[in-house]
Structure formats: structure tokens, C-alpha cells
Amino acid sequence: MVSLRAGGVYTKAQLQKELETLATCGMFEKVDLEAKTNPDGTIGLTVSFTESTWEEADHFRCINVGLMQQSKAVDVEDNMTEKEKVDYMRSQERDYRRRMDRARPCMLPRSVHSEIVQILGQGNVSARMLQNIRDRVQKWYHDEGYACAQVVNFGNLNTNEVVCEVVEGDITRVVIQFQDKLGNVCEGNTQIGVVRRELPKQLQKGNVFNIEAGKQALRNINSLSLFSNIEVNPRPDEKNEGGIIVEIKLKELEQKSAEVSTEWSIVPGRGGRPTLASIQPGGTVSFEHRNIKGLNRSLLGSVTTSNFLNPQDDLAFKLEYVHPYLDGVSNSRNRTLRTSVFNSRKLSPVFTGGPGVDEVPPIWVDRAGVKTNITENFTRQSKFTYGIVMEEIITRDESSHISSNGQRVLPSGGISADGPPTTLSGTGIDRMVFAQANITRDNTKFVNGAIVGERNVFQLDQGLGIGSKFPIFNRHQLTMTRFIQLKEVEEGAGKPPPPVLVLHGHYGGCVGDLPSYDAFTLGGPYSVRGYNMGEIGAARNILELAAEIRIPVRSTHVYAFVEHGNDLGSSKDVKGNPTEVYRRMGQGSSYGVGAKLGLVRAEYAIDHNSGTGALFFRFGERF
Amino acid sequence: MAREWSGIQQFPLATQTKLLELLGTLKEKARDSLTILVMGKGGVGKSSTVNSILGERAVAISAFQSDVPRPVMVSRERSGFTLNIIDTPGIVEGGYVNDQALELIKRFLLNKTIDVLLYVERLDSYRVDNLDRQIVKAITESFGKEIWCKGAVVLTHAQLTPPDCLSYDEFFARRSEAVLKVVDSGARFKKHETGDHPIPVVLAENSSRCNKNDNGEKVLPNGTVWIPNIIETITKVATNESKSILVDQKLIDGPDANERGKSFIPLILGFQYFFVIKQLQKWIKADIAKEPKSSWE
Numbered sequence: 003m004v005s006l007r008a009g010g011v012y013t014k015a016q017l018q019k020e021l022e023t024l025a026t027c028g029m030f031e032k033v034d035l036e037a038k039t040n041p042d043g044t045i046g047l048t049v050s051f052t053e054s055t056w057e058e059a060d061h062f063r064c065i066n067v068g069l070m071q072q073s074k075a076v077d078v079e080d081n082m083t084e085k086e087k088v089d090y091m092r093s094q095e096r097d098y099r100r101r102m103d104r105a106r107p108c109m110l111p112r113s114v115h116s117e118i119v120q121i122l123g124q125g126n127v128s129a130r131m132l133q134n135i136r137d138r139v140q141k142w143y144h145d146e147g148y149a150c151a152q153v154v155n156f157g158n159l160n161t162n163e164v165v166c167e168v169v170e171g172d173i174t175r176v177v178i179q180f181q182d183k184l185g186n187v188c189e190g191n192t193q194i195g196v197v198r199r200e201l202p203k204q205l206q207k208g209n210v211f212n213i214e215a216g217k218q219a220l221r222n223i224n225s226l227s228l229f230s231n232i233e234v235n236p237r238p239d240e241k242n243e244g245g246i247i248v249e250i251k252l253k254e255l256e257q258k259s260a261e262v263s264t265e266w267s268i269v270p271g272r273g274g275r276p277t278l279a280s281i282q283p284g285g286t287v288s289f290e291h292r293n294i295k296g297l298n299r300s301l302l303g304s305v306t307t308s309n310f311l312n313p314q315d316d317l318a319f320k321l322e323y324v325h326p327y328l329d330g331v332s333n334s335r336n337r338t339l340r341t342s343v344f345n346s347r348k349l350s351p352v353f354t355g356g357p358g359v360d361e362v363p364p365i366w367v368d369r370a371g372v373k374t375n376i377t378e379n380f381t382r383q384s385k386f387t388y389g390i391v392m393e394e395i396i397t398r399d400e401s402s403h404i405s406s407n408g409q410r411v412l413p414s415g416g417i418s419a420d421g422p423p424t425t426l427s428g429t430g431i432d433r434m435v436f437a438q439a440n441i442t443r444d445n446t447k448f449v450n451g452a453i454v455g456e457r458n459v460f461q462l463d464q465g466l467g468i469g470s471k472f473p474i475f476n477r478h479q480l481t482m483t484r485f486i487q488l489k490e491v492e493e494g495a496g497k498p499p500p501p502v503l504v505l506h507g508h509y510g511g512c513v514g515d516l517p518s519y520d521a522f523t524l525g526g527p528y529s530v531r532g533y534n535m536g537e538i539g540a541a542r543n544i545l546e547l548a549a550e551i552r553i554p555v556r557s558t559h560v561y562a563f564v565e566h567g568n569d570l571g572s573s574k575d576v577k578g579n580p581t582e583v584y585r586r587m588g589q590g591s592s593y594g595v596g597a598k599l600g601l602v603r604a605e606y607a608i609d610h611n612s613g614t615g616a617l618f619f620r621f622g623e624r625f
Numbered sequence: 626m627a628r629e630w631s632g633i634q635q636f637p638l639a640t641q642t643k644l645l646e647l648l649g650t651l652k653e654k655a656r657d658s659l660t661i662l663v664m665g666k667g668g669v670g671k672s673s674t675v676n677s678i679l680g681e682r683a684v685a686i687s688a689f690q691s692d693v694p695r696p697v698m699v700s701r702e703r704s705g706f707t708l709n710i711i712d713t714p715g716i717v718e719g720g721y722v723n724d725q726a727l728e729l730i731k732r733f734l735l736n737k738t739i740d741v742l743l744y745v746e747r748l749d750s751y752r753v754d755n756l757d758r759q760i761v762k763a764i765t766e767s768f769g770k771e772i773w774c775k776g777a778v779v780l781t782h783a784q785l786t787p788p789d790c791l792s793y794d795e796f797f798a799r800r801s802e803a804v805l806k807v808v809d810s811g812a813r814f815k816k817h818e819t820g821d822h823p824i825p826v827v828l829a830e831n832s833s834r835c836n837k838n839d840n841g842e843k844v845l846p847n848g849t850v851w852i853p854n855i856i857e858t859i860t861k862v863a864t865n866e867s868k869s870i871l872v873d874q875k876l877i878d879g880p881d882a883n884e885r886g887k888s889f890i891p892l893i894l895g896f897q898y899f900f901v902i903k904q905l906q907k908w909i910k911a912d913i914a915k916e917p918k919s920s921w922e
Binding site: 380381384386412439441443445458460462464474475476478480513514515516542572574575576577583 | 724725882883885886887889890893894897901902905906908909910912913916
């Protein structure tokens, strides 16, 4: 409490100021500063004090005096008579009681209350004891996140009940401010409602400011991806004593942007070993016009290819318009409308051969069309999407001629064009309109970097009878994935992740018209690992099962897996039976091991149908 | 336009009489034509059997050449009755069922009606294997299970000396049983379907070395005069209560998997909406409610 130090040089004014501070801090009843001159010319200073004490108390009450006028401790004036003094004291007590009645109860829980009553029971109430109590009360508030709470005063001191006055930090205003790159306040493009809806309820006017609510607000606003810098700061309100103004400072990102992102995929070449020719650079070139009209609407155009060196292999264009807050910015329902025009070209895995059938003439499937859907986000991960797709599908052969049937190689070596039909209409061009819905329930979370939880996805495509040959179909897929944590671990930064067992099942079925390009295919990195895409077969109904066990090793993890894909006998129910025509098995299993090296998964998978294994490098997650 | 069945003249008198008698019974049942389809592996004696029945060298045969390259129909007419026999290429090539040959046969048969199917095998083969089952399966898948109700098995090379201590009849019985078992499993017949009307098995010996009886008719080691016997079996099958098979486009294409279950789609959609989508939505809402709320909320 004393700021004077031995060896320091002080002026008389400084010494007097020190005395005043000590006298007025309310801890002492009397303070005396005595100076004694030493033989060597220095001054020895003795500070003697009488600690303020009051009667013993056994009751404790805590009141919230935020937003109320501070009570001024007025000293008894010297030139008052006895009677005036007594009246004055009584009116003071009455005022104080009225003040206590007007005040709001504070948030302190029973447990802390009893702790403090125990402190009071130690003897006479002294200034040191009050300091103790103040520290305990403030500790509770700060631990709970109420960073702006303060004990401002103790009242009713000479009675049985000690009253502690707390200012909890009530929010009087929430101010949203936009800043430019240099930090100067500027006009923002984003509409205030967009930011306001991301604020948790605790951070509104009338509630007590909590730092965790502030952090949550930061996370929520960050997820909008509209701002490069976000600050949530509380500051005292000068106009309202004890009030807090929450200031949200935002720096907006550029509205227009263009981006190129690339990725490499290494595909096993001959003999299962990756060769130079099989390293394919792929990626996306995109431009985006964001935050149109300040309502987080955006227009996105992109071109994606899986092989920049040979883009006609797999090329996709997309122009998309995203319109969030479909029900209005102030409506808490989170629905987004997306409309896009797309055009893509992919190699059909339905028309590929089994092992040992090398040269199957490939078929390219060109899809172009418009799709529009509404997505309702229930949580950050779970959502429900429904919409309509209108598309034209053209199947072409290697020389880009429209091909209405797959080709097959005759035993004589010649090629005949009477393989399975590629389209529903039989002409090579199909046009159709169908409805699509997808519901995803995802409550996975990360435990020290390992993904744990479960994810279920149901997808439905319903033909509406509009299009070539009036297609009516119901194509449905159910995927269930469980990431089971095998060992309890302590959560925290730098702590090791738990071993995880992954169980995964995927069922796909179709009732009604099924063109070959929409048949479900078995085999591939997201179907049954160790086989090429479609190598196991193409069918009307499929079942894929997979299990993987992940063991953490140093800073990464290694895993072993087993997978199986089965056509449930429905290969023949695809017109022309392409599975049999191209000599595929219809079912297959694989097993293998792998390790995660940064972003790349290196795995060795053995194909059970042919008994051979190969090394693969892949990006991304299998499940 | 069918040619005159002149071959009937060169049969021995006893055989001729029998044949004309059988033609008579057919005419009584108001049948004035009969279409017989002959199918089987390559080299079993299909073309030879056709020639034997017609009594002339209607279809070219050679010991070392594999069957007719494509299906051929031979028609002969006699006193107002027309007999059509369709000889087909063997449907097995290189250990697999030959889809090409099957396609050719199906296309040839478009809009024809089959009254009798002769499934030809050799009597002197001792084993049946998966390939035989594949053949029966292929025939069943192409023309439907019902074709076997109009079917008869022909076992060629019937003039043989059975191995070891088996008598001829015993050997014949065992071999028939093995072949019929394959037909039953390949055509996926359930037990009760075959019990009432078992598929008849007949023997044939197409070589000129075949033994002859006193009347000069070709006779087998068990005493059967096989040409009238096979015609009689054919007649019985043709006039049994099962319907003849009309090979139309629909039959060739097979049951359309696209149409199957289409009428259930509204029900399926309803089920998916109420029991899958709504259920998942409920679970998601439960997840949100269960989510641990922070102490400050």
C-alpha cells in the first residue's frame, strides 16, 4: 500500500500526497507519518496506522449497484449539533436501506456466500478482512468470465450484516464499427443485421458482459468469412456509471477476388508403382464477387480440372449465386438459396473394364444444366438441402462423337458398337428434370486432432416424369459412418490423439428408370480402395462396407483397413449388364495399411479379387 | 416355302408307318405345323440329329468343324403338315458362354414360336460341370423358365458299351439323372415344379454304324427304335398342356428392370420422407438440445 521506498528521494509535496492517499483509502482510521533525522543526513520514515474496524458481523449480502448513482460517503461536518448529527446518521441509514432495496441481487452463488460468511466469523470486521472478501468475490466473477465485474464499496459496516456493492458490468450498448485497412472508422458495406444475428444472446443490452460470450461472437462472425480482422472489446460507458459498451470492430475483406488452388494426385502406373507420368496436377481457378448488397450474397464462377495437363479428361465449369438469409436477416432460421449453371465432363466408370480387360473403349459423360436448391443449416455441420435439377446429359466416345451404346471388343479383335446402351432414350442424349434432397446429421468433433463422433447422410433423387422417355425413378443412398474413440484421453493442446475405430456403411438403391450413367459403381478411392473407379462393377443396388483402425504414432497416425463392395446381384438389372459385358466381378474386397504424412495419405492396398497390391498416395479424407 | 419332306421315304417301312401315324395324331389336335429348336454345346451332335430326323443331309456336318456358324431353319412339308427345325451354333466358346452366339440365335428367333426345345448332350460324357449349368442358365435367361416345359433332353452317341460293371439301362439312368439335375439347377426350378412333369430324356445314335433290327430300323443296345421314339416324344411335348413360347422383343429383352417396382415409388417416397428424413431431422433437433450449454448462457 505504501509507495515510498528506502533510498528514494522525495519532496514534501510527495510525502503529503502519500499521506492523503493512505488516509482516504478507507482502510485506516488514522494514519501518522513520522520523520526522524538520522545522523548521516537521511530521514527515517515511520508510518503508523490504526486499522478501521467495525463490529463483528455474521450476515453477508451482495448487491448489484451497476447503473445506479454511486453513494457518496459524506463526512459528518464539524459544525453540526449532536441532534443534527444523529438525524443525519439516521437519514443516511434510511437512504442506504432504500438504496439496498433498489439494487438488484447479484449473481454470487450459495457456495461463495457461505465461504464469505465463514471469513466474517473470524472476528471483528477489519479493513484487511474486507479486502479478503473483495478479492474472493472478484475472483469468482473473473473466473466465470465476467471480466468487467468490480467490488466498488462496502456498506452497512457497523451492523450485523455486511453489504458488498458490486458492479457486474451490465451492457448498455453494443456498437458495430467498420474500419478500413489503416484502422480508421469508415462506412461498411455489410448490413448491420448480418453481424447482429451472429451475436450470442448474452452479448445484448441488459445482460452482463462475459468474455466467453465475446469469444463466441468472434467465432460466429469469423465464420461469415466477410472480415479480415474482428475485435470484440468492452469499454466503460462514461454516460452510465458501471455500464459497459461492447465495441465490435470489423475490417471487411475485398469484395472481388480471384483464386487459383492446386492439388497433386499420384496415381499408380504399371506394376503399382507411381511413375512420373502418373503425377497429375489438378486444381481450380475461380473468381468471386462477395457480400453483394451487404447481405453476404455472392456470385462465384469456377473452372475445375483434375489434370491441368490434359484438361479435357475431366473438366467442370460452374457459375453459382448464393443467397443466404432467405427468411430475412432478422429471422433466426438459417436458410440459403443456391442457384447454379454447370457444365461438366467426366469419364464414366460404368464403362470400364475389370482386371485383365485392358482396352475398354471409354465413354465420356457430359452434363450441362441448371440447379437450384435451398439449404437449411441446423448446426455448423448438420443440414438439410432440397431442390430441383434440370440437365442435359450427352454420352460421347473418345473422338467426341455422340455414342448411344458402349463399345465392346469382339474375340476376333474387332470392335462392335452394340454394347450396353448409354442413355435412357437410347440416342445418346438425355434431358431430364428431377428433384433432389439431402439430409446430413453430423455430430463429429475433433479430440486432439482426431475426428470422433458419427455422421449419417441420406440422399434422394426423385424423377418427376419430365424429360426423355418421361423418367420416373427414386434413387436413394444412405451412408452411415461412426468414428469410435477407443480410449479416454485428456483434451488439450499438444496432447496425443486417441486411437479411433471407424465403421462405415453405404447403401445405394434405385427403383424405376435407371440410365447407365447414373448406375452406382463399385471400386475407387471413395468406394473400395485398391481398385480403380468402377473396376468391381456397376449395379442398380450396392452395398459398401469399410472398417479402419487408426493408431496415433508420434505426431501423426497409422492405420489398417478392410473394405468390401457388393452389387447385391443387381448388376444384371442395369440395361445391357455392363458389369458382365466388361468382365467385372460384381463384388470385391480389399485390405491394407497406411500412414498419414501431413496432407497426404500413403497407403498400400491389396485387391482381393486379383490378389495384387499397390502403393497409393491420396489427398483428403476417405470418410 | 417349305420343301417336300422327301427324306421320309428313305426310312424303313416300319419307321415310316410310325411317323405318319404320329403326324396324324398331331393333325387331329389341329396342329398343322411344328417348330423345333435344337440347342446345346458345340460338337454334341445337334446337326447330326436334325439330319437323322429329317432323313436327309439338310444341314452340313463335319467331325472337326464346330457347328453351323449361324442359326438355320430347315422346313419340310408333308400332307399339309409343316415341320420346322432350327439348328443353332454351339453357345460355348473358350470355356465361357458365347454371348455373340446367343444374340444371333435370339435375333433369328424373333417372332417365331417354339413348340419344342431339344437340349442335346452326349450320352458318353461321364461328367457334368459348372459350364453345363451356365449353358442352361443362359438358355433360361434368354427365353424364360417356361421353355423347359416344352423341353426334351437328347443324349447322342447312344450306341456305347457302358464302363465297368454298369448295365446299359443303369448307365442311361445315371446319366439322365445327372443331366436333369443340371437342368433343374440351371433353370432354377423349385422341387414341386418339376415333380409333375419331368423333362423327357431320349437317346439318339446318328452314325451309320448304328445297329439295325430285323425291319432295318436303327436300334439301340436297349432295344429302343430311336427315330420313331424321338418323334413320339416330340409329339408328346408339343401337345402337352404347356403353351408354346412366342419369342417376341419383350422376351428377348428380358423383364425390364426399369419398370419393376415403379408403381411402388410413391409409397417408397412417402416412407423415405416420414421415416428417414423426418427421423433424421428429429435426431438433429435432439442433438442441438443435448448440446452442453456453457455456464454463461
